[in-house]
């Protein structure tokens with residue numbers, strides 16, 4: 001079996017620390033996920049990530065604090081207005097505290113994410129952040145995953161104790177969503193300008209997305225300097241308008257994750273690579289970070305994702321262990337060993 005020579009040259013360069021260019025990413029994404037070339041790509045991205053992050057993994061946890069028919073109308077999301085099957089609901093302060101307590105009790109969570117719909121109550125969000133600040137371990141960071149916000153709101157979030165924000169200009173934003181790509185990018189600039197860590201992702205990947213589209217969207221993360229890059233596939237939701245287009249395999253998702261890992265060698269701001277949802281193929285193909293989830297989840301048909309699609313902290317930690325990671329970064333300053341994770 002002959003291996004494509006250009007692939008070998010790109011992967012050799014990546015092992016020497018040279019970032020993969022956009023043209024090279026497009027080329028690598030053209031191979032089928034079961035090809036020898038895609039297998040070599042995953043192996044090299046895995047080795048590069050382990051060396052880059054000292055064979056350390058990260059567990060993050062997200063609480064979806066509310067459900068509503070969302071005006072984002074994203075054609076892949078279970079909350080989109082016009083196709084959602086959910087009735088609206090908001091988590092109480094007590095329920096949020098309980099979920100945050102479950103996620104942070106072992107003091108292994110690097111950051112706690114709070115997710116809302118595209119439109120949300122900004123004052124209540126600030127209230128929740130301030131409430132959590134005194135109740136979760138001091139080292140645990142707080143990150144928001146919310147709709148678009150302006151510069152003054154970004155500063156208010158930072159003053160309230162928020163460390164970062166997940167915000168994405170998604171694949172086919174404005175076509176498969178009712179949101180404007182330029183507004184998504186304006187919020188990304190607000191995140192960066194206010195000094196918040198910016199979490200990004202190539203998402204939500206479906207079989208219809210071309211290598212060029214994937215690479216263009218991946219490189220937005222490099223252009224603005226993301227703190228975390230990632231890859232996520234679209235999950236089949238029966239009521240979602242894009243569902244007839246199908247779903248990519250975890251193996252294809254791992255291939256995209258590998259490309260993200262090698263492209264971000266050009267981005268000194270990038271401190272971790274995630275794969276959504278948590279899976280071992282991604283964690284052996286260049287990702288070192290997975291998310292636990294509870295409450296509302298745009299990829300679930302259950303109101304509370306716990307026990308359904310959502311994974312808990314221990315499952316995520318065990319997945320990192322099974323993938324061969326030896327260390328767990330539990331805060332920017334603290335690393336614990338994963339060697340005996342199975343004993344707990």
Ligand code: SF4
Nearest residue numbers: 070072073074077118
């Ligand atoms: S992905 Fe976010 S913005 Fe889009 S419909 Fe779902 S909750 Fe709203």
